[in-house]
Amino acid sequence: MNIASLAPLAVVLPVLGAALTFLLIRYSRAQRAVSIGLLSLTLLLECWLLASVWEGGTAAVNIGGWLPPWGIVLVVDQFSSLMLVVSSAVSLAVLIYAAGQGMADGDRDAPVSIFYPTYLILVAGVSNAFLSGDLFNLYVGFEILLTASYVLMTLGGTGPRIRAGVTYVVVSVVSSVLFLIAIAMVYGATGTINMADLAIKLAGLDQGTQTLLHVMLLVAFGIKAAVFPLSFWLPDSYPTAPAPVTAVFAGLLTKVGVYAMVRTETLLFPGDTLNTPLMIAALLTMVVGILGALAQSDIKRLLSFTLVSHIGYMVFGLAMSTAAGLGAAVFYVAHHITIQTSLFLVTGLIERRGGSSSVDRVAGLAKLSPLLAVLFFVPAMNLAGIPPFSGFLGKLGLLQAGVQLGTPLAYALVIGGVLTSLLTLLAVARVWNRAFWRKPADAEHPDPVLLAAPEDSATGDRAGRTNVTLLPRTMVGSTLGLVLLGVGLTVFAGPLFKVADQSAREMLDRSSYIQAVLGEEARVPAIAQPGPGQDPGGVPGVPPGSQQRGGGK
Amino acid sequence: MSVNLTLLTVMGALYACGIYLILERSLTRVLLGLMMLANATNLLILATGGYAGLAPIFNRDTDPRDYNDPLPQALILTSIVISFAVTAFMLGIIYRTWVLGRQDEIQDDAEDRRVAGTPSFDAEDDSIVPVETSEFPLAMDAAAGTSTAGVLAGGRLIPAEAAAAEERPGSQNLTQHPEGGGA
Numbered sequence: 001m002n003i004a005s006l007a008p009l010a011v012v013l014p015v016l017g018a019a020l021t022f023l024l025i026r027y028s029r030a031q032r033a034v035s036i037g038l039l040s041l042t043l044l045l046e047c048w049l050l051a052s053v054w055e056g057g058t059a060a061v062n063i064g065g066w067l068p069p070w071g072i073v074l075v076v077d078q079f080s081s082l083m084l085v086v087s088s089a090v091s092l093a094v095l096i097y098a099a100g101q102g103m104a105d106g107d108r109d110a111p112v113s114i115f116y117p118t119y120l121i122l123v124a125g126v127s128n129a130f131l132s133g134d135l136f137n138l139y140v141g142f143e144i145l146l147t148a149s150y151v152l153m154t155l156g157g158t159g160p161r162i163r164a165g166v167t168y169v170v171v172s173v174v175s176s177v178l179f180l181i182a183i184a185m186v187y188g189a190t191g192t193i194n195m196a197d198l199a200i201k202l203a204g205l206d207q208g209t210q211t212l213l214h215v216m217l218l219v220a221f222g223i224k225a226a227v228f229p230l231s232f233w234l235p236d237s238y239p240t241a242p243a244p245v246t247a248v249f250a251g252l253l254t255k256v257g258v259y260a261m262v263r264t265e266t267l268l269f270p271g272d273t274l275n276t277p278l279m280i281a282a283l284l285t286m287v288v289g290i291l292g293a294l295a296q297s298d299i300k301r302l303l304s305f306t307l308v309s310h311i312g313y314m315v316f317g318l319a320m321s322t323a324a325g326l327g328a329a330v331f332y333v334a335h336h337i338t339i340q341t342s343l344f345l346v347t348g349l350i351e352r353r354g355g356s357s358s359v360d361r362v363a364g365l366a367k368l369s370p371l372l373a374v375l376f377f378v379p380a381m382n383l384a385g386i387p388p389f390s391g392f393l394g395k396l397g398l399l400q401a402g403v404q405l406g407t408p409l410a411y412a413l414v415i416g417g418v419l420t421s422l423l424t425l426l427a428v429a430r431v432w433n434r435a436f437w438r439k440p441a442d443a444e445h446p447d448p449v450l451l452a453a454p455e456d457s458a459t460g461d462r463a464g465r466t467n468v469t470l471l472p473r474t475m476v477g478s479t480l481g482l483v484l485l486g487v488g489l490t491v492f493a494g495p496l497f498k499v500a501d502q503s504a505r506e507m508l509d510r511s512s513y514i515q516a517v518l519g520e521e522a523r524v525p526a527i528a529q530p531g532p533g534q535d536p537g538g539v540p541g542v543p544p545g546s547q548q549r550g551g552g553k
Numbered sequence: 554m555s556v557n558l559t560l561l562t563v564m565g566a567l568y569a570c571g572i573y574l575i576l577e578r579s580l581t582r583v584l585l586g587l588m589m590l591a592n593a594t595n596l597l598i599l600a601t602g603g604y605a606g607l608a609p610i611f612n613r614d615t616d617p618r619d620y621n622d623p624l625p626q627a628l629i630l631t632s633i634v635i636s637f638a639v640t641a642f643m644l645g646i647i648y649r650t651w652v653l654g655r656q657d658e659i660q661d662d663a664e665d666r667r668v669a670g671t672p673s674f675d676a677e678d679d680s681i682v683p684v685e686t687s688e689f690p691l692a693m694d695a696a697a698g699t700s701t702a703g704v705l706a707g708g709r710l711i712p713a714e715a716a717a718a719e720e721r722p723g724s725q726n727l728t729q730h731p732e733g734g735g736a
Binding site for chain 1: 575580583587590591594597598600601624625628631632635638639642643646649650653654659660662663664665668671
């Protein structure tokens with residue numbers, strides 16, 4: 001009995017919260033208390049899980065007492081628990097922000113009451129995907145979070161949201177179908193869907209089948225992670241949702257796709273198999289994404305494009321499949337979840353304070369609300385990778401790993417990475433110049449709220465918006481907390497990088513993961529090309545009964 | 554592993570029709586296409602279980618190879634439930650689109666069109682910078698008395714002093730003219 005056996009609670013607690021908030025649907029105050037309370041509890045539990053694997057090691061939990069290759073396994077290692085802690089911290093901040101927005105605007109709107117249960121189900125799906133040690137359970141985790149996200153995306157059912165929701169739902173369903181087809185093929189080829197078991201058995205398949213399964217999985221996850229040719233849906237659908245919803249989507253959903261790609265590349269198909277196409281995709285994601293961002297005038301759309309662009313950095317680190325590159329990618333994922341979410345939350349505040357999220361229409365915010373300016377400036381510079389922030393450290397780690405690798409393609413990616421970083425700086429500097437430094441009189445059709453006198457801006461009730469608090473304390477407070485968490489990632493970058501590097505080494509080594517799931521005696525196949533002697537029937541550590549299933553027919 | 558040819562043919566037909574339908578602009582057809590894709594995938598999962606066999610209820614005397622593989626059926630059950638929920642949600646969205654727009658078609662993204670139609674010249678970013686923003690703007694001309702220097706701003710010629718005045722601290726960036734325009 002160790003702490004890791006509490007891992008299922010990371011999924012159960014949010015689901016329990018969703019059930020309770022459904023029961024309390026008429027009592028918004030109780031809904032708020034229950035959801036914030038349970039999510040904080042989940043966060044504490046996940047911090048405990050992270051502490052238990054901080055020094056390394058992997059723990060597996062068999063759900064329902066079924067033994068590994070048959071039953072569902074949840075696996076806690078450094079990477080998954082780090083992702084859990086960061087994602088829960090971010091979702092807690094967004095939940096408090098959304099609660100603040102709901103309180104400030106009044107809870108009379110009917111859809112707001114279904115926000116809390118749906119949001120908690122989304123969190124449960126994300127946790128399930130991070131913990132899953134089984135391909136089908138990963139699919140279920142994806143479906144839980146996607147179905148919740150469909151509801152959140154179309155919250156309120158206004159015209160633009162429905163329009164964006166249609167694209168989002170259809171693309172997500174198609175990617176899920178692709179994932180399911182890949183699972184069926186994997187099961188047909190190997191007779192198992194347990195990821196540790198697959199790590200052993202996939203190595204015994206012939207090269208063509210392996211490549212087919214690999215490409216299928218990568219395409220399915222690539223759509224979810226928004227890797228370049230498959231990223232077209234993201235900037236169209238994210239910006240129309242309510243600010244807290246966009247923030248949590250931007251922070252978490254694409255990263256779950258990246259997480260699944262990391263597991264595919266390290267655990268299921270290790271070594272240099274599809275690294276070249278992945279690197280090219282990473283380069284195109286970075287450059288095309290950021291060029292799209294430069295053309296936008298709406299801050300939310302601009303940030304959605306930077307989101308796509310920075311996914312490229314993570315894929316770059318992943319595609320190098322060296323410990324240095326993967327470690328930097330793990331750190332970059334943690335950094336990017338926090339920073340991208342805080343930028344979207346700040347954009348929500350800009351929209352409240354300035355009346356619009358278009359850089360053509362807002363102006364002079366630095367004078368009207370210096371606090372808002374600081375809240376935007378810090379994560380924006382962090383995203384662009386200005387020293388000493390964590391964005392700089394993460395990018396530096398990636399570039400170093402690229403130079404270490406030393407192939408021409410890696411150098412091309414290093415150059416592309418620097419260029420993307422500079423163009424990100426240009427994009428956010430443009431927002432800063434226009435929205436914060438320009439005089440309100442210079443803006444096109446400025447909102448009356450901008451032209452009013454700057455006094456008592458914190459409490460609001462002016463300029464025809466008497467019933468709305470412009471910057472409620474809860475919303476500013478939760479944004480501030482998240483920005484500080486981003487700064488914290490910079491301050492504690494040393495230990496974090498150490499954990500990220502260690503987790504990368506363990507993922508590349510695979511023996512810790514496989515032995516935690518299948519038992520100490522499981523033999524880990526060599527990472528090199530599959531040898532001729534890999535008879536799937538003769539793998540020790542796999543109970544002989546597992547051969548009766550599918551593959552044996 | 555051998556597969557059932559009928560199932561395979563039906564699966565192929567469903568995939569083909571499904572892919573054709575999701576490429577349509579009409580939402581109802583897209584929904585039908587998605588349902589076909591989901592069902593084709595269910596058939597694919599079923600096919601991975603091999604030929605039909607005995608129900609997987611344990612009996613000591615039965616050869617393990619005679620049982621049907623129960624796992625694909627469990628997977629199909631889960632995926633049917635999921636596609637059921639998504640179909641219900643899609644129907645809700647389609648109805649809402651009908652209520653809002655009286656049409657059953659995917660709408661264009663207006664902001665996307667606007668950005669695509671924006672000329673590459675941006676008046677604010679790309680105009681020629683109106684004045685030299687140094688501490689001593691155009692002092693030479695001012696010393697000469699009458700200034701002939703002008704700067705081009707927004708396609709108009711503005712006297713240098715007027716342009717420089719706009720850049721001083723505290724300037725309202727407005728020239729007082731009866732018509733409200735520049736010089």
